[in-house]
Each structure stands twice: as structure tokens, then as C-alpha cells.
Amino acid sequence: IIESEGIILSAPARVPGEGISPLLIKITGILGKLIPCLPLMKLPNEQFSRDPEIVKAMYADRLILNKNGPVRTAAQLLGAMAQIQTKAEKFTTPVLILHGTADKLANPEGSKKLAGRSKSTDKTLKIYPGLVHDLVHEPEKSQVLSDIMEWLAKR
Numbered sequence: 001i002i003e004s005e006g007i008i009l010s011a012p013a014r015v016p017g018e019g020i021s022p023l024l025i026k027i028t029g030i031l032g033k034l035i036p037c038l039p040l041m042k043l044p045n046e047q048f049s050r051d052p053e054i055v056k057a058m059y060a061d062r063l064i065l066n067k068n069g070p071v072r073t074a075a076q077l078l079g080a081m082a083q084i085q086t087k088a089e090k091f092t093t094p095v096l097i098l099h100g101t102a103d104k105l106a107n108p109e110g111s112k113k114l115a116g117r118s119k120s121t122d123k124t125l126k127i128y129p130g131l132v133h134d135l136v137h138e139p140e141k142s143q144v145l146s147d148i149m150e151w152l153a154k155r
Helices: 022-034 052-060 071-090 108-117 141-153
Strands: 007-010 039-041 095-100 123-128
Touching: 022 071, 039 071, 071 108, 095 108, 095 141, 108 123, 123 141
Parallel strands: 007 095, 095 123
Antiparallel strands: none
């Protein structure tokens, strides 16, 4: 675990998002090893923000992969999630965890479980009803940024 004065986690992917079954996780791991470049990982820009202008900008951004990503990347993400689950009790760093209830990319229950299992004596969990994955690009970003600044100011 990295030592720091604090960390802010925005929609941390601790457990898979909606619709990812244990069988699909297993298949993803196998395909990630056998056919790593197979373009199976789909992350629609609409799942990052509900702001139509942000979504439009994401589709226009040449630095954003706007097609399916390699299955190996998906397998690596799922592996990292599994590792976080096994080490949650060792997490003692001051932490602010932020998550939207409508996030389909990273399950908000994972953030709740991380907050509950973390051994940090300084932990704050903020859940935003109706917001999706990229909290600082949601229409309610001013509230999210205000919460972040308030947390930082107290430390």
C-alpha cells in the first residue's frame, strides 16, 4: 500500500459494474491470455457523463478510444479489482471516496464496501444520487468539486 497524506477515489472500480457475471469474468481472463488484442471491452461515452456536451466532446477527442478496447485491458482491470478486494483491510491512508448511484462502469456498492473494510481512521464516503461514473464531468460537478475542496481544506 502506498503511503501518502491522503487519497481521493472517484468511482473506484473495486467490484465489476452491472451485468458482469462470474462466468464472464472467467472468460475475460482466459481470452485476455489467449487473444489479448480481441476488441471486446466496450465503454460507451454515455456511461461516463449525463452531460450531452461532455459526451459529444469525448466522441470528438482523438485521444479517447471510441471503439471496443482489447480484452486484455478488461482482464487486467478485473484482476486489479480482485487484488483491491483482497487488500482492503490493509488500507489505512486518509481517504475520500466519491461515487454516483447510477454508475454502470464501477459498482457503487464496491465503494461502500471499501469504506467499510478500510482500516483508515480518516475516511469519508460521499454517494451522489443519480450521477454516473465521471463525477467531475456531471451536470452536478460544482457540488462534487465543492466536496473535494472541503475535504482537502480540512487536511
